[in-house]
Amino acid sequence: MTTTHSIRTADRDGAGGAGPLRVVLRFAGTILSNGKARIGAAILGLFVVVGVFAPLLAPYDPTANDFASGEGATAAHWLGTTAAGEDVLSQLLHGAQVSLLVGFVAGGLSTVVAVLIGLSWGYLRGFVADAINFIVNLFLVIPGLPLMIVLAAYLQGGGLIMIIAVVVVTGWAWGARVLRSQTQSLRSRDFVTAAVFSGESSARIVFREILPNMLSLIVSSFFGAATAAILAESGLSYLGLDDTSTISWGTMLFWAQNSNALLTGQWALLFAPGLCIALLATSLTLINFGVDGISNPRLREGKGQR
Amino acid sequence: MNDAKHPDDLLLRVEGLSVGYLSPGRAPVHAVDDVSFTLRRGEFVGLVGESGSGKSTLGFAITRLAKAPAEITAGRILFDGSDIASIEDEALRRQRQGGFAMVLQSGMNALNPVRRIRDHFGDIFAAHGHVPANRRTERMRELVGKVKLDAGVLDRYPGELSGGMRQRVSIALALSLEPQLMVFDEPTTALDVLVQHAVMETIRELQREEGFTAILISHDLGTVLESAERVLVMHEGRIVEDGPSRRVLEQPQDGYTRMLLSHYADPRAEVVSLPGMEEAAVRRERGTSRAESAAARSATDAGTVAPSVATRRRRADRAVIAEGLTMTYPPRKRGEQPVRAVQDVSFTLEPGTSLALVGASGSGKSTIAKMLTGVEQPTSGSVRFGDLDVGRLKRRELRTLHRDVQMVFQDPYAALNPLHTVEYTLTRPVENFTGLKGSAARRRVLELLETVGLSPVEQFAEKLPHQLSGGQRQRVVIARALASDPQVIIADEPVSMLDVSLRAGVLALLEDLREQWGVSLLYITHDLLSARLITDRILVLNQGRVVERGATDEVLRNPSDEYTVRLLDAVPDPRRAGAA
Incomplete structure (x- = not known):
């Protein structure tokens, strides 16, 4: 008991105070001390740069369709052109914007919903908890993909906002469940009882006493949700449920499939966006390895020690 | 060293051993610093020290269980003539049979909950193959017999056994390898007082x-002196005292040992006194307060200096009256009897x-605390505080109660939110x-810190819990608890998690608050010595019933109930060990 305590103390001493900026920096530092997480962050960083500077980096306008259609890789079009005569590389670069946007916004929103519902579900008792329990279980048992497809079909034409809404509605329940069980274990801790004795309101206990103690879980739940959102967006656009004129990796796959790209030997049309989706999802998962180190100091003691 | 006379008898020789905790980019912290000692075969040696003294680190190092980031940085460990400080994993694994074994404080939690006790023994026999397959059951029965358990436990799951029984099982498991050296690391600390006594007896x-x-x-010199022939006292990573128990007791060489x-x-x-503390009854007779008598004896112990208690605004004027308190929990399984945690307890504070x-644990004392503070509602009976009927309060009304009735928790490590500064923690109840508000609240927080003796107050206000010692945390x-200016403080085992040397300071603080602030104090404990020091009246509970009550000094001097006598016997006392 003495030993574990002194390890924790040593870990935190360097960090000093508890300002929000410090907390963020400490989190980032801990995450990046993990090798896998560094690789993930590098990949993610690359995609962010590409997404932000796509208009500058892309050789052509991604919607310009006045090139020869269905070309293979050439010096002018590194990844060839689509059946409609657009430059694949330019589309790929612009596509990063949509994936990142949907990933982070939808991932963030579903984490917020999960935190609000999960924490109150875990802290409150009685009728409210039972009611939340029913709703969450309902969302957990409904198969996600069919629900997504049905919702997307109904909200046809809503563009990105529609996709984000669909992903949030179908994606929060699992996170809420995980956060609830952690809340339940924290609520029985003495410092929570002590806060009741200090006259604190329930809301303040949940958000000022309990929530900060599960930040790492929330961060990891965010990266998980973002990964799921990116995959869901690609899936929906691949099925043609998104506005098919948006340029995203999913719609690129949709058009490639429509024009039988594999049969015509244009493997880059399928391969390039597919690889990007996989890489982006992988990068977030890798970052999550580093997040584990925040909550469990033993995981960050470095290599070769166990 | 008298061991040198029997060189052949030596089982363990530790030479210049240092163990450091390594963290990248920082100088290693040496928990064990250049320690040397020897053990003869068949010796029973106690290793005593307070938390952070490095005693557990040393124990882990000599059984080679130390894990990263702890690392042996210097020295040799000669076990039975061979150096084990550097042997490899497989050789080490084989060495565990017939070599050395360790029983941990949390050994009772080390059992796999989904496997029967029999399977735990089976694993060990299979891993080392030192018992022929046809003799295994017989050997298991023999082993559990040795730790005074019925052979029936072999077919039970760990969850069906009590803490004491599980700790006995883990001792039997350690014994199954027929070790020459057994290291017991706080084997009874996590157990109930009465069980502790019995398990130590078995060991x-x-x-x-x-x-x-x-x-x-x-950590308990009393327990060690009662059991061991020889005592090593450890302080800040070094062994400061090494000698036969009797000599350590009668002529301690080191100042630290004398302090312990x-x-x-x-x-x-007849009269009980500790450094900085004299028994309540004695002081009352003389009409002096603790702070005065301590000042009169010019207390040099920094831990027990009287706090300045200047900020009291009112004295307690309402009594806490419990009448016929009963708490019955529904049975855990269908068909079992309901659990009667508290039965018909009445008292007036x-x-x-x-x-x-x-x-002892399970006597219902903490359940009573929960009912008194409105955290739980009694099955029957009532708690009244002034004109408040505590059992009937709504959640929102509890706040009114908590303005006057506050609680001090047992575990100072769990009772403070690790992410909030001391100032935040104290500001909240002050504001509520x-x-x-604002600077007035801050002034009040600093006053409170002054009151509990944490100065310089500005510095302590900025600290996070992990930067404080256990005693300092308990003061926070x-x-x-004082922030709301309460009338009643309920202290649930406030010193049981603290080192002996810090206990007196916290007890003195509670006593001063009562004397000078006029707060009523309900002190919940299993430790009769501290109860004798700071309370006027006592209530002895056994399985939810009051078995004895009266003035503290009279009850403890002339206990009439057999249960009280058992509790008294369980108090470790080195002098009694010396007399025996």
Whole structure:
């Protein structure tokens, strides 16, 4: 008991105070001390740069369709052109914007919903908890993909906002469940009882006493949700449920499939966006390895020690 | 060293051993610093020290269980003639049979909950193959017999056994490898007082019968002196005292050992006093307060300096009256009897007095605390505080109660949110209960810190819990309880998690608050010595019933109930060990 305590103390001493900026920096530092997480962050960083500077980096306008259609890789079009005569590389670069946007916004929103519902579900008792329990279980048992497809079909034409809404509605329940069980274990801790004795309101206990103690879980739940959102967006656009004129990796796959790209030997049309989706999802998962180190100091003691 | 006379008898020789905690980019912290000692075969040696002294690190190092980031940085460990400080994993694994074994404080939690006790033994026999397959069941029965358990436990799951039984099982498991050296690391600390006593008894008998060499690591000098022939006292990574128990008791060489010894006393004595603390009854007769008598004796111990208690605004004027309190929990399984945690307990805590609620774990004392503070509602009976009927309060009305009735928690490590500064923790109740805001609230927080003796106050206000020692944390917990300017403080085992040397300071603080602030104190404990020191009246609880009550000094000097006598016997007392 003495030993574990002194390890924790040593870990935190360097960090000093508890300002929000410090907390963020400490989190980032801990995450990046993990090798896998560094690789993930590098990949993610690359995609962010590409997404932000796509208009500058892309050789052509991604919607310009006045090139020869269905070309293979050439010096002018590194990844060839689509059946409609657009430059694949330019589309790929612009596509990063949509994936990142949907990933982070939808991932963030579903984490917020999960935190609000999960924490109150875990802290409150009685009728409210039972009611939340029913709703969450309902969302957990409904198969996600069919629900997504049905919702997307109904909200046809809503563009990105529609996709984000669909992903949030179908994606929060699992996170809420995980956060609830952690809340339940924290609520029985003495410092929570002590806060009741200090006259604190329930809301303040949940958000000022309990929530900060599960930040790492929330961060990891965010990266998980973002990964799921990116995959869901690609899936929906691949099925043609998104506005098919948006340029995203999913719609690129949709058009490639429509024009039988594999049969015509244009493997880059399928391969390039597919690889990007996989890489982006992988990068977030890798970052999550580093997040584990925040909550469990033993995981960050470095290599070769166990 | 007298061991040198029997060189052939040596089982373990530790030479210049240092163990450091390594962290990248920082100088290693040496928890064990250049330690040398020897153990003869069949010796029973106690290793005593307070938390952070490096005693557990040393225990882990000599059984080679130390894990990263702890690392042996220097020295040799000669076990039975060969150096084990550097042997490899597989050789080490084989060495565990017939070599050295360790019993941990949390050993009772080390059992796999989904496997029967029999399977745990089976695993060990299979891993080492030292018992032929047809003799295994017989050997298991023999082993559990040795730790005074019925052979029936072999077919039970760990969850079906009590903490004491599980700790016995883990001792039997360690024994199954027929070790020459057994290291017991706080084997009884996590157990109930009465069970502790019985388990220690078993360990002593086993050691005599089996003749293995034993090291008993403990924070409690009393327990060690009662059991071991020889004592090593550890302080800040070094061994400061090494000698036969009797000599350590009668002529301690080191100042640190003398300090530890001074904190023991027999609660049955005519007059009880500890450094900085004299028994409540004696002081009251003389009409002096603790702070005065301590000042008169010019207390040099920094831990017990009287806090300045200048900020009291009112004295307690309302009594806590419990009548026929009963708490029955529904049965855990269908068909079982409901659990009667508390049965028909009545008492009155008069304003400004102190009452001790004592009993072993499971006696219902913490359940009573929960009912008194409105955290739980009694099945029947009532708690009244002034004109409040505590059992009937709504959640929102509890706040009114908590303005006057506050709680000090047992575990100062769990009772403070690790992410909040001391100032935040104290500001919250000040704002919630007194309505002070901004700089007025801050002034009040600093006053509170001053009151509990944490100065310089500005510095302490900025600290996070992990930057404080256990005693300092407990003072913050007490300061928080004082923030609402309460009339009643309920202290649930406030010193049981603290080192002996810090206990007196916290007890003195509670006593001063009662005397000078006029707060009523309900002191819940299993430790009769501290109850004797700071309370006027006592209530002894056994399985939810009051078995004895009266003035604390009279009850403890002339206990009439057999249960009280058992509790008294369980108090470790080095002097009694010396007399025996």
